[in-house]
Amino acid sequence: MTNKELADLIFPDITKTVADYEALYPERDLSENAKVTRYAPSPTGFMHIGNFLAAIIDYVIAKNSGGVFFLRNEDTDQAREVEGAVEYIRHVLEHYKLNPDEYEYKDTLEQKGSYGPYIQSKRKEIYHAFIKHLIIEGKAYPCFMTQEEMDAAREAQTKDKRRIGIYGKYAKYRYISNEEAAERINNGEKYTIRLRSEGDFNRKFKFNDLANGEMEFPENDIDIPIMKSSNLLPTYHFAHLVDDHLMRTTHVVRGQEWMSSVPIHYELFKTFGFKMPKYVHIPLILKKDGDKVRKISKRLDPEARMTYYEEKGYPIYAVIEAIMTIANSNYEAWREGHPDADFTEFEFSPKKMSKSGALFDLDKLDNISKNYLSRLKAGEVFDLLDTYTKEYDKDFNEIINKYKEYTINVLNIEREQKKPRKDYASLSEIKNGIWYMYNELFTNVEYNFDTKFSNEDIKEILNTYFNDYYNESDDKDTWFNKMKEMAEKLGYCTNMKEYKENPDNYKGSIAEVSNVIRIAVTSKDQSPDLYEILKLLGKERVLNRIKNI
Secondary structure, three states, X not given: OOHHHHHHHHOOOOOOOHHHHHHHOOOOOOOOOOOEEEEOOOOOOOOEHHHHHHHHHHHHHHHHOOOEEEEOEOOOOHHHOOOOHHHHHHHHXXXXXXXXXXXXXXXXXXEEOOOOOOEHHHOHXXXXXXXXXXXXXXXXXXXXXXXXXXXXXXXXXXXXXXXXXXXXXXXXXXXXXXXXXXHHHHXXXXXXXXXXXXXXXXXXXEXXXXXXXXXXXXXXXOOOEEEOOOOOOEOHHHHHHHHHHHOOXXXXXXXXXXXXXXXXHHHHHHHHOOOOOEEEEEOOEEEEEOOEEEEOOOOOOHHHEOHHHHHHOOOHHHHHHHHHHHHOOOHHHHHHHOOOOOHHHOOOOHHHXXXXXXXXXXXXXXXXXXXXXXXXXXXXXXXXXXXXXXXXXXXXXXXXXXXXHHHHHHHOOOOOOOOOOOOOOOHHHHHHHHXXXXXXXXXXXXXXXXXXXXXXXXXXXXXXXXXXXXXXXXOHHHHHHHHHHHHHHHOOEOOHHHHHHOHHHOOOEHHHHHHHHHHHHHOOOOOOOHHHHHHHHHHHHHHHHXXXX
């Protein structure tokens, strides 16, 4: 029996050849420097920050070169697929505006691009054509190893301290005749298809990783499975080869954990005579944990999940900027020189990635986010807060929309200054910073006045100010002068330098008097500008709060 007859027995309905698919998916008509990248997640879990780093780099490489960024759903491991994972991947890309140029979604049947299907489970016939080609060429074979036989091989290899895998004498079905293979197939025996490896583990080959430089690996000599018996879908490695070749991927961005797969992928591309894409193996994302630095963990660290950043309400801009600072060591310097440029204008260099791991610092994200939010107009912050609270705090959303203009004015306190306040790192923090401005929320509050003041002192300050000096129509200078006049009248120092030098000569300072009023109307001892707060609250709210004390 010839190889072709065996291949026809295994794949009787596959009539297209590798050459046919080469013609269906020709080289892309792009400029010489254009790069084609793909974000190709497996829906076996929800997106984490390492996945997001890869997606950002894919996107920047493609956009910066005028190339193509496409999304591929690698769902061949269907037994481990997590419900909702595909939809969440789509959501994250849309949320951060990393919109693929080509994609396909199961739930909408929507497809864009000429190199699909972009869902691997829909590409079975393509994979079978490539596998059939290998069988005809004598470079692949059906393997009938049972689980018991594979366990026995592993046990023997462990005992003899040999490498684990199906190679050499352990690849027992590599050597059977086509006739025996056909008989077993006709008898209904289960089988996988394995690559008939031509590699020699004792030989080395050179591989240039764009992030890590030139490296040496031993050749792959393991007869890896390339098609599973359970659903006739290919293994990850084989699908990777076929898809990246036919989709004309030029650059593959993936985590360092895939470095061990390089020999397998090198051999697969070599077996077909295809040009390999260029690879960028990105570093692990690390975090500080006390005095130690460790790999960020999906189990231990909530910030490892991409859901964390939406739940906290970090702006899109801030998250992307924080990720870009760990993607390339020179990004921050570039940003300083290009404050208004889109991040895709940055020329990403794999060589400027950390080799030892990328340290992700939440404090840095907070700082980026605070700076960003402080530069926005109050109306823009309101729009972000409105969107966020619709999803995560519906009650507060009703309140801020009931008093929309008032809320915008509250958010505008001390915003239009040379150095605006940087109170908020995320949208989830805003409610805690302004809740006291709403009567609906200003209930059952606790007042923590400075213990140096007696109740009589507090009453004296509040009664004197609100009976004799308070006028909601005062401008800021008039208001401040009245505060000074009242403080002096009651025995408080209005000159902070003088007070520090002679504190025993006074009952306290004007700052402490102001804080009594601040606590009375807000319950907080720290807040934005007191004058602005009093003006926005208005006479009725202010006086009601004083009475309630």
